[in-house]
Amino acid sequence: MIWRRHRKSAPALSRTDIRTLWQVTSLLLDYPTEQLRAQAPTLHAALAQVPADARAGLTAYLDHLQATSLASLQSDYIDTFDITRKCALHLSYYTCGDTRKRGVELIRFKQAYRAAGVEMSGDELPDHLCVVLEFGAVHDVDIAWKLLCDNRVGIELLHRALRAKDSAWLPVVQSLRATLPELDGSDEEALAKLIAQGPPSEQVGLDLPGYAMDPRLNPRPLPIDLGDAIPVGAQQR
Numbered sequence: 001m002i003w004r005r006h007r008k009s010a011p012a013l014s015r016t017d018i019r020t021l022w023q024v025t026s027l028l029l030d031y032p033t034e035q036l037r038a039q040a041p042t043l044h045a046a047l048a049q050v051p052a053d054a055r056a057g058l059t060a061y062l063d064h065l066q067a068t069s070l071a072s073l074q075s076d077y078i079d080t081f082d083i084t085r086k087c088a089l090h091l092s093y094y095t096c097g098d099t100r101k102r103g104v105e106l107i108r109f110k111q112a113y114r115a116a117g118v119e120m121s122g123d124e125l126p127d128h129l130c131v132v133l134e135f136g137a138v139h140d141v142d143i144a145w146k147l148l149c150d151n152r153v154g155i156e157l158l159h160r161a162l163r164a165k166d167s168a169w170l171p172v173v174q175s176l177r178a179t180l181p182e183l184d185g186s187d188e189e190a191l192a193k194l195i196a197q198g199p200p201s202e203q204v205g206l207d208l209p210g211y212a213m214d215p216r217l218n219p220r221p222l223p224i225d226l227g228d229a230i231p232v233g234a235q236q237r
Contacts, residue, residue, distance in 0.1 A: 013179060015141060017050040021179055022144070023137035024058050026130045028172045029089060032065065032073040040066050054178055057171030064168050076168060086161035091147075092127040094154030112147055116140035129155075133176075148180055155180065 013021075024043050027036060040062050047055040047062075065073065080087050088094065092109070096102035109126035113119070116139050120126055136144025148155065159177060162170040 013051070013054060017054065018141060018179055019137045020046055020050050021054060021058070021175060022133040022141075025172055025176050026133035026137065028058060028061055028065070029133075029169065030130050031077055032070065034070055037065055037070065054175065057173075057175035057178075060171045061168065068168075073168075080162070080165065080167055080169060087158060087165070087167070089129045089158070090125055090127050091129060091132065091151040091154045094151070094157050109147065112143050113139075116143055127151075129158075152180060 024047060027039070027043065030036070044059060044062055047058055081089055085093070092102050092105035096105055106126055109132070110120060113126065113135060116135070118135060118139050120131075124131055126132075132144055132147050136148070155173070155177065159170070159173045162173055
């Protein structure tokens with residue numbers, strides 16, 4: 001079955017291609033380790049099964065991974081993602097900043113995972129791009145698609161920041177963008193606003209709509225609107 005993207009939709013990729021691309025992207029956007037370097041041949045082999053134009057950015061980074069010292073990779077990663085906020089991998093940061101409003105977004109991510117029967121464990125926040133991609137690759141591609149499309153502007157800002165730094169991770173995010181819809185008119189407007197103003201700052205006295213920050217304390221889940229999810233047939237769990 002071919003999975004056609006909504007909005008401006010070409011090229012089409014199969015669900016299997018999407019899952020493979022997202023899984024590899026999730027690994028390559030994580031902190032580089034010796035274990036990841038050892039997995040490079042396996043990842044190359046997995047990518048060989050997807051269209052050449054879709055895998056090009058990922059294979060380019062895999063070559064860089066194998067040719068560069070681990071110490072250099074790790075230092076570059078910290079400088080890129082941990083120090084530079086413009087290259088944040090937490091998607092809700094772009095639209096919510098460090099405001100309390102972001103807590104509601106984090107709840108939304110967690111409850112989207114729960115809709116697929118997945119409970120998060122560990123310390124990583126649910127809006128981390130690697131977490132969303134891993135969830136989509138392993139558990140529910142449709143819900144992950146919705147989360148990624150809802151945060152399409154954040155991914156575009158990440159791409160532009162990596163391009164400005166001429167980052168080694170730029171081709172990885174370029175490959176991810178190729179699996180997602182192009183920006184539409186409303187996206188472009190939101191993008192221009194965020195470029196001009198940056199992420200929002202905290203608003204004193206901001207009232208949250210009755211939700212506890214810890215979703216386990218919420219008596220009822222936030223509604224998750226999946227109305228725009230791609231109709232791709234039966235879910236693969």
